[in-house]
Amino acid sequence: MGGIIGIYDVENRNISKILYYGLYALQHRGQESAGIAVNNNGFIDYHKELGLTHEVFPEEVLNRLRGNIGIGHVRLGAGDKISSVNAQPLVVGYKKGALALAHNGNLINSAELREKLEDEGTIFSTNIDSEVIANLIARFHKDDIEEAILDTLRIIKGSYALVLMTVDRLIGVRDPHGIRPLCIGKLGEDYILSSESCAFDTIGAEFVRDVEPGEMVVIKDNNIKSIKSKNKYNRKLCLFEFIYFARPDSKIDGMSVYLSRREAGKILARECPAEADIVISAPDSGTVAAIGYAEASGIPYDEGLIKNKYIGRTFIESTQEMREQGVKIKLNVLRENVEGKRLVLVDDSIVRGTTMSRIVRMLKNAGAKEVHVRICSPAVLHTCNLGMDTPKKQNLIASEKTIEEVREYIGADSLCYISLEGLIKGAGGENVFCTGCFDKKYPTELNID
Template structure:
């Protein structure tokens, strides 16, 4: 199979999006709409679980929300006024239906459903210990570890068991859980992964991004605070904070790439922040050129900001078709090479003979940038200057972002000059770490107390990475799914 979007092949992938609602007629239909708005956060699989007051109902499927949850028979099979859903791009666990969320289990207290955005950085160690104690896992997902920790907790109430479980995990998580007693929603103490709360009528809604609230006509109330746990039941809504207070460090890449530009993250418009990053990039790394051209679609806001700050005209030099599927069968090399133009094509009449500045959000392996620069040169560009609206990605993420191992990150292996030569650009520059923080409204990055999780740029990880530091390679192999083993 050939991916027909050559510019998305080399991006960091957000692992998933979650959406939950309490107290709405046909709750599952509302969840399906919310998941449509979060489709960009995970395109491998989707699932919805509902609670009708007596029993749980689940439908999970590989592929997009559309085609799986836009059918009346599927929605009718998910009755009830309470439901939660999940879109997935796997970072732990093989690509298989057994790993599609929400995960569900029957505990001593009744049914328990969980949807997770993030990654548990000590899941392998916890899983190894649980298996030795007799736990039987049904998936290779790190999320299932939380279910087993709840099930085996010595505390009596379900809420106390849940809190006990979370106090044993490291890493990043935003969770929506459903039980017969109510819906439990929480965010990790550092707030690495996002989660917001809204309301439509008498129903409460929780989602990874505000855009999902907009789509279902809900009013944004506030973000779920880092370390906060919210319980919604027939008795109403209450909030508790069972964790020690720590300085939050939300993921900065939500602003750079992951979130939709029409979302509000941590009180800031994603679109405005990306424009501001582009403007800062123009201040830090100007270039004498004729046109500013975005790499669609994620590079557009930053390119607008760069053009406005520099005074160089903004133009669409790369045209994207929105009517091409992700893949097609490749009958031969010739078609493979032609296929990359199905989704993106150079606007040759505009580019020919011009000096251009290409704006993209990041460089990961460098393969994408190499293709883009060559596309511009083939279209007749006289000079190609590449500007990146994030600092160099030099470190892997262990908090739920699908990042290549460090040896495959171009910026970890080369200087910026070497990277420029590798992608065949006339010049290459990245926004500085402090410049990115300025675009976010900060004066600079506080080295002693960083305001965001920016480990992919700085290597400053905000939590322990137990599985990376302590688990022996043989143990890792025994716990990984088939896809992970094949990649080692």
């Protein structure tokens, strides 16, 4: 997981603050680290560290980072990858100059490529995929940086949305299946690249279009050039972008995240009805679907759980201990609304099951008569190494237990998941998504489970 942003400035703006606010808007995509790199008259200056955006960038640092091209990154690490050394953007100097790179996604042949490069004498300072990409670009760069990137793209496999910065251009790349999102905006005459369109709204930019799967866009002298793959690939955007990852006020590949979640909630109500007094959500990622469920079912929507707005997202916390502690301080029950009532609790997904079991217990301890859990995604059955931080298969509760066993584990009175067909219908009806974590149908060859 990660969020990326880039800007090519011709209007002499303070781009570090634009990047800062853009990263703020993308903070939901990663909370372990943040970083910004800028081109200052041919010199790439940067700052990155562990922490949230506002923690990493005090005013004096933003004032130092001046230039006409810049990129930024927020990141979720996992396990031994949680380190300030692994924070992005990655900045490298090599024979042909300097390069900064930020990456959202995951390469499935990273280990193989790294081993080959190390055998040939390359020394790595991080254990992230981005350094493999940067080393390949440096190796292929003879006279044309764009051709070096294209040569690299022919070798790497997996999911990637990339923003790259040289001393004279900003480059954006999306993998051939479009598994991770990337879009183009304009702020006056300045071009901006971002993981999600919500960042454009935050900084006052205008959405232009999505980067197409397999497309590379090159921005130089504030002209934009598109280089598209000659091969034809099936578009396979990660469906979890619409379930959980993306902000509801974003649009991805022409589809509104908000409307897709609301429509999926309506379909969930039709597929999984329940007799109840109120519909509540597990905030915030389940809220839009809960509103849709209430609308279709005729059961009123109300608040049952109050979220501490200063706490992050427990699904993307890096350890189970942190996730469990996060639930304790993140949510509190609104006893006045739930006591003595039959509840429909709508959430986006169940991955490990521990968070949901704690929520159901909290609601029942507060006097809820019944808790009927409705999930706006199918059961997560398979692991993913295309950029979704799901655990090993044995830790995916739905892969090890039946629906009835999951219901018993979480303590709910009933449990029902939306069908994959219903979820896809809610997102527009056309299956242009990677659904591998549900049905093991990945867009590229993977070693899974």
